[in-house]
Amino acid sequence: MITVTRLDGSRVVVNAELIETVEAVPETVIVLVTRRRLMVREPVDEVIDRVLAYRRGLGGQPDAVRGLLPRAEHDD
Numbered sequence: 078m079i080t081v082t083r084l085d086g087s088r089v090v091v092n093a094e095l096i097e098t099v100e101a102v103p104e105t106v107i108v109l110v111t112r113r114r115l116m117v118r119e120p121v122d123e124v125i126d127r128v129l130a131y132r133r134g135l136g137g138q139p140d141a142v143r144g145l146l147p148r149a150e151h152d153d
Contacts, residue, residue, distance in 0.1 A: 079127040081107070081117040091115065093131045099124045 078090050084104065091107065098108045099121050107115045107124060117124065 079124070079131050081115070081119050081124065081127070084116050084118060086118075089115065089117075093128045096124075096128060 079093050080088055080090050082088055091109075095109045095111065096107055097110045100106045100108065101121045104116045105119055105121050105124060107117060109115070119127075
């Protein structure tokens, strides 16, 4: 589970296993596998970092998640 902040300032805990995509449009939108969409204050990179930290805590392989992400221009 990860905690994020909705645009109205309220905090919500999201099951990181249900996240399908994270988009910047320009607000950050988390789309769950249920197709529910959450607009949050955290930037995309912060949401990704929280998901990776969650997976590390479970003993998962966070690099497998990072490997699925498009390469940023600054990732050389």
